Amino acid sequence: xxxxxxxxxxxxxxxxxxxxxxxxxxxDVMFVGRMTSFSNHAMGDDWPHAMHMxxxxxSRTIKGEALAELAVMHATDAxxxxxxxxxxxxxxxxxxxxDGVLTTSACSAPQFPLADYERxxxxx
Numbered sequence: 680x681x682x683x684x685x686x687x688x689x690x691x692x693x694x695x696x697x698x699x700x701x702x703x704x705x706x707d708v709m710f711v712g713r714m715t716s717f718s719n720h721a722m723g724d725d726w727p728h729a730m731h732m733x734x735x736x737x738s739r740t741i742k743g744e745a746l747a748e749l750a751v752m753h754a755t756d757a758x759x760x761x762x763x764x765x766x767x768x769x770x771x772x773x774x775x776x777x778d779g780v781l782t783t784s785a786c787s788a789p790q791f792p793l794a795d796y797e798r799x800x801x802x803x
Contacts, residue, residue, distance in 0.1 A: 691760035693786035699795035700802070706773040708743035708781060709796060712736055714764045715748075730754055733764050735772070741793075741800050751781045760784035 696702040703709060712735030719731055734750045751774050755761040762785050764770055771789050774781040789796065 691785050693760065696790055698799070699789075699791035700799035702773065702790055703742055703796050703799045705775075706742060706787065707776045708749070708774045709741035709772065709800075710735070710737045710743065710749060711739040711741070711769060711771050711793070712749065713738070713769055714766050717764070717766070729756065735770070738769070741796050749781060751783050753783050760786050762788070 696705075714733050715736050716734040717731060719729060730752055731754070732750050732752055734748060737745075737747055737749055740746070751772060753762050753764075755763050762783060771793055772783055773787045773789060774783040775787070776782075
C-alpha cells in the first residue's frame with residue numbers, strides 16, 4: 680500500500696521507531712484515505728514555509744475518531760520535512776493534532792507494514 684511520498688526529505692532528521700506500536704502511540708490519528716482536494720494555506724508573513732491543506736476521503740481509521748473525511752495540514756518543502764500527496768491515490772497517514780489542526784510531515788510516514796499498526800491498535 681502506498682505511503683507518504685517524502686518531498687526532498689533529505690533535509691529532515693527523523694526518529695526511527697522501534698515498532699509500529701511505538702510510532703502509533705506518538706500519533707493522534709492514523710487512517711487510510713484518498714486525497715480529494717489540495718489548497719495553499721496562508722500562515723502569515725512571519726512564517727517562512729508554504730503550508731498546504733489536503734482533504735482526504737477516509738476508507739479506514741486505525742486510530743482516532745472514525746470520520747468520512749479529514750483535512751491534514753502539511754508542508755511540501757524540505758526544511759519542514761515536507762510531504763506531497765497524489766490526488767486520488769490511497770495513502771496511509773499518521774498525524775498529530777496541533778492547535779486543533781491535524782498535521783503531518785515526512786517524519787510521520789509509516790515505517791512498518793499497515794498490518795503491524797492494525798495489530799497494535801487492536802492490542803490497545
